Amino acid sequence: MRESIIMKIHYGTALAAVALVAVHILMRMSQKFSDSLSYQNVLANYHFLPYALMLEVILVLLSVHGFNGLRVILLELKQGATYEKAINYGSLAAMAVLIAYGSRTILMAGMGTS
Amino acid sequence: MATVTVPEEKKIDESPAAPAEPKPTTITLRISRVNPSENAEAKFEEFKVPVQKWTTVLETILHVKEKLDHSVAVRYSCRQASCGSCGMKINGKPRLACYTKISELESNVVTVEPMNNFQIIRDLAVNFEQLFSTHKKMKPFIINEESEVQPGTKEFIQTPQDLEKFLQFSYCIKCGLCNSACPTMATDKSFVGPQGLAQAYRYTADNRDKGKEDRLKIVDQSHGIWRCHFAGSCSNVCPKGVDPAMAIQLLRGYLLGFRK
Numbered sequence: 001m002r003e004s005i006i007m008k009i010h011y012g013t014a015l016a017a018v019a020l021v022a023v024h025i026l027m028r029m030s031q032k033f034s035d036s037l038s039y040q041n042v043l044a045n046y047h048f049l050p051y052a053l054m055l056e057v058i059l060v061l062l063s064v065h066g067f068n069g070l071r072v073i074l075l076e077l078k079q080g081a082t083y084e085k086a087i088n089y090g091s092l093a094a095m096a097v098l099i100a101y102g103s104r105t106i107l108m109a110g111m112g113t114s
Numbered sequence: 115m116a117t118v119t120v121p122e123e124k125k126i127d128e129s130p131a132a133p134a135e136p137k138p139t140t141i142t143l144r145i146s147r148v149n150p151s152e153n154a155e156a157k158f159e160e161f162k163v164p165v166q167k168w169t170t171v172l173e174t175i176l177h178v179k180e181k182l183d184h185s186v187a188v189r190y191s192c193r194q195a196s197c198g199s200c201g202m203k204i205n206g207k208p209r210l211a212c213y214t215k216i217s218e219l220e221s222n223v224v225t226v227e228p229m230n231n232f233q234i235i236r237d238l239a240v241n242f243e244q245l246f247s248t249h250k251k252m253k254p255f256i257i258n259e260e261s262e263v264q265p266g267t268k269e270f271i272q273t274p275q276d277l278e279k280f281l282q283f284s285y286c287i288k289c290g291l292c293n294s295a296c297p298t299m300a301t302d303k304s305f306v307g308p309q310g311l312a313q314a315y316r317y318t319a320d321n322r323d324k325g326k327e328d329r330l331k332i333v334d335q336s337h338g339i340w341r342c343h344f345a346g347s348c349s350n351v352c353p354k355g356v357d358p359a360m361a362i363q364l365l366r367g368y369l370l371g372f373r374k
Binding site: 002003004007008072075076077079084 | 298301302303304305334335336337340341369370
């Protein structure tokens, strides 16, 4: 993939994440902070489908943005064909694992199996 | 014995009103001495050099070479900030030695070192091979199949506004000071660098040129234009007033679709 396409995704995910995290914080502020972290409230959030979907989207956006950022930092740190290949594929794999694990949490909590 | 009488009007006025030649002051010039072929560590050697208010750093180095130590290695040529040969770190900042006066440094101790981010040949002389090869890769020429002026055709029309888009970037003298100041180049040895990117923009923005796609492909790589952090150090040190940081942002505009 061309670097400009990756960086467009990088900037796009940053902007979208800022917007959605703002919504997420505003929803936390609708009640007392201590209440928002109570067990029942947290479960209720996951059972509310639009909110659970928003959390899933935030997870994807932050994972893509974060791991690409990490990839860029590591590429600047050291150079070499093998190293760069390892960093590119490693970041992609780590991103996929994090998204899978986070999605599993959201799904299980949403379905009430956790 | 014959006597010569000087006519009255030719007598030299010796009144104290005549401006006296300013006495030279002395500064300490610290020169970084290193010879990588001998694996010796860099060390500084100090020399006392007389300077006038117009003396440049290059002149002090040449004074050392002429009178104190012939073995100091330094590259220079034009002595008027046109050839870009005498780039070095002067009191920690990349500058042209021929274009920096001792008086503007406001210090009696002047330290000269080879530029950062370049392989050192010896003392103050660095290897420009990577700079020139990157410059060449950017295709620094007008790409246009119709560039030959045929009988009955005219030169390409270029308005002052068209010229303004790239003019400052064509003042680049390839001295390498921008690359030396770049913090990304310090860690990423494969980074194209501000000099190459500014030249890519210079030709891409030229309305006579048709090689935009070629150049954008070259800079749109993992160690290309996207690795610039916009620190702006490159623009800060350019002796010719070129603003490579701006060129990089404008070039990014083409890649992000803001510019056509």
